[in-house]
Amino acid sequence: MKSRNPYELLRTKEIIAILDGDTDYGTYEFEDGTSIKVAMPYLSGTTICEVAKLFGLPIQYSNMSRWQYFDELIEYCLQKKIFSNLLTYLFAKERFSKVLSGYSFNEINTAYNHIISIVKDKINGILLFGGNELAIVGNQYVIRAIDSQISIQVPMIKTIDREYIKSISSRAMDDVEQHNFDSAITKSRTLLEEVFCYVIEKRKENPSENGDMIRLFKQVKSLYNMHTDQNTDRRINTLLSGLHSIVVAIAEMRNKDSDAHGVGANRISIDEYHARLFVNSAMTMADFILSVEIKANSNI
Structure with missing residues (x-):
């Protein structure tokens, strides 16, 4: 008898x-008296379709229920054996940026x-009687038999292409239009x-330190081999040397002015045109780096 994929237990x-x-477990109250729901970020039908495209499934938004979209995404991830990647994406801190923006x-x-602790505990309460649990192994969320040991190392996102870059950049620009510069x-x-x-990872290497932009670059x-040299036109070398400045600026801006770190002593205010420059710079940089990878690896 063929063994059942443990991730099917989440279906x-x-x-x-x-x-x-859809399900919340009360509220979490901050010291200033404000509160948020104890729940995973709400995913609209459109958002679920965007997430599906991120993982390689081109779902077109129509008139299906949100549950149907999500179930289709689960089925696809089960077939591709990337369901752990989907869980890790859904539980990532970045997904909570809208509800947590503005706090320290x-x-x-x-x-x-x-x-995360409450949600994971509730899911494990459902999985318990089957002898399984949702666990965190490294940076990944996995389903495993209770008390078993699993060691995995997989990329969070299977494929990144220009459509993905355009999608994220478009959503970031929508945030700018709504004056949600932090997001x-x-x-x-x-x-x-x-x-x-x-x-x-396309070079079969592990990122030196996920989260440290400058080290990653x-x-x-x-x-x-993206170093300037004498055989390259001076104007191209000037552009290449400027890439480091872009990365440093983006890394520092995230530390001082993004929704990942809230309001602090070093926080600065920015105008809409600054935010547009920020988003467009990141998109241009991402597209260039992807082009470098495509050219280099196509010659291997």
């Missing part, structure tokens, strides 16, 4: 309702960890980090 309406944000660094981390900055910074990690430059 129930009860658990899907948790993962797509410590408040964001505390609230995020509280929500736009976070999306842009995350896009660059994902592209860096992706092209590094240095690794990309080394792996793809």
Whole structure:
């Protein structure tokens, strides 16, 4: 008898309702008296379709229910054996940027960890009687038999292409239009980090330190020989040397002015045209790095 994929255990309406944000477990209150729901981020039908495209499934938004879209995405990820990647994506702190924007660094981390702990515990309450659990192994979320040991190393996102870059950039620009500059900055910074990690993994290497933009860029430059040289036109070399400045600026802006770190002493205010420049710079940089990877690896 063929063994059942353990991730199929999550393919129930009860658990899907948790993962797509339909089910909440009360509220979490901050010190200033404000509160948020203890729940996964709410995923609209359109958002689920966008997530599906990110993982390689081109779902067109029509008139299906959100549960149907999500179930189709689960089925696809089960077939491609990338369901752990989907879980890791859904539980990532970046997904909570809308509800946690505006709070301090410590408040964001505390609230995020509280929500994840509650949600994971509720899912495990459903899985318990089958002898399985949702666990965190490294940076990945996996389903495993209770008390078993699993070691995995897989990329969070299987494929990054220009359509993905355009999609994220478009969503970031939508945030700019709505004056949600914090979210736009976070999306842009995350896009660059994902592209860096992706092209590094395409060289069959592990990212030096996920989250450190400057180290990741240095690794990309080394792996793809992106150093200026005398045989390259001076104007091209000038452009290439400017890439480092872009990465440094984006990395520092994320630390000082994004929704990942909330309001602090070093936080600065930006105008809409600054936010547009930020998003467009990140998109241009991401597209260029992807082009470098495509050219280099097509010659292997």
